[in-house]
Amino acid sequence: MLLAIDQGNTNTVFALLDGDAIIRKWRISTDEKRTADEYMVWISALLKLSEMSVSDIQGAVIATVVPQGKLNLVLLCRRYFQCDPLVVGDPNVDLGVDVRVHNPQEVGADRLVNAVAADHIYGGPLVIVDFGTATTFDVIGGDGAYLGGVISPGINLSLKALHEAAAKLPRIAVEAPLSDRVTGRSTLEAMQSGVFWGYVGLVDGINERLRAEHATDMKVIATGGLAKIFYGRAKSIDQVDHDLTIAGMRLLFIKNQHKCTPVPDED
Structure with a gap:
């Protein structure tokens, strides 16, 4: 399954997808100081309640508008899900869209x-x-x-x-x-x-x-x-x-x- 993490200024949404179907969607308040370990305590409990495990997650993608929160989300994926997440906005990510603005x-x-x-x-x-x-x-x-x-x-x-x-x-x-x-x-x-x-x-x-x-x-x-x-x-x-x-x-x-x-x- 794919883990999609959408971090906004107010809330952060964690969604689990199986193909194009959203299997689970969880929301937590955004806190740029929340560590990868704290995220894992929270999400592991939710996975257990859903009768799933960390091993069910094969990939991850992150989109965040909170620059200070990016590092801990990346560490979460690398440390606990054993994958290097795709981070939207990174220079190596191909959007497939022509962005016609000044910057x-x-x-x-x-x-x-x-x-x-x-x-x-x-x-x-x-x-x-x-x-x-x-x-x-x-x-x-x-x-x-x-x-x-x-x-x-x-x-x-x-x-x-x-x-x-x-x-x-x-x-x-x-x-x-x-x-x-x-x-x-x-x-x-x-x-x-x-x-x-x-x-x-x-x-x-x-x-x-x-x-x-x-x-x-x-x-x-x-x-x-x-x-x-x-x-x-x-x-x-x-x-x-x-x-x-x-x-x-x-x-x-x-x-x-x-x-x-x-x-x-x-x-």
């Missing part, structure tokens, strides 16, 4: 992986909206090239800032409203309405501008934990794909697996 090294690994998966599954031209710590929009051309995108503050980040900057405003969770009514009749309703409908406007407004700028009716694919609550309300979103990043990591591993070598046992 390709600035593009986050998650955005590149999403681009690979979306072009393979849906075909360009398209826009990928990823609802993560940041809400990102990535543009893929008709020829599959990565053309750049947009980065805006994530929803939970905006809520946290609102709560911390205004003493009387409570901390709330993002929820889809039961109706299309925008006017809030309490502070809580007003905050939920502002955040939810504000991001609906953000998503639809940016996608409208991107389509106009590129003069084409691009399909819009949404991913990330909060994508489902905006589907149907943000009219520009055509489809939600929660496993887009994992699918892209698998595709990149297949394309580059000859570069991943087993690690010999230590003497």
Whole structure:
């Protein structure tokens, strides 16, 4: 099986794949100081609960947007899974995608992986909206090239800032409203309405501008934990794909697996 590790700024997802099927998917809060040994204690317990073992893992691929967290994830794979992981963004990794931006090294690994998966599954031209710590929009051309995108503050980040900057405003969770009514009749309703409908406007407004700028009716694919609550309300979103990043990591591993070598046992 293949272990795909997707490390974001807030959470790190460990997914086990058998072919193109995701067998298990586990999530842990991202902590750049967490050691390889600590990861192993956690994941070995989960493997045992799933009646699996470390020996079931034959390869690994890592995509991280936290540079300080990369080393311990690589050590985890080398020390405990006996494999040299493929790390998205490393110079020797062939993306199979033409990255047409001023500095390709600035593009986050998650955005590149999403681009690979979306072009393979849906075909360009398209826009990928990823609802993560940041809400990102990535543009893929008709020829599959990565053309750049947009980065805006994530929803939970905006809520946290609102709560911390205004003493009387409570901390709330993002929820889809039961109706299309925008006017809030309490502070809580007003905050939920502002955040939810504000991001609906953000998503639809940016996608409208991107389509106009590129003069084409691009399909819009949404991913990330909060994508489902905006589907149907943000009219520009055509489809939600929660496993887009994992699918892209698998595709990149297949394309580059000859570069991943087993690690010999230590003497």
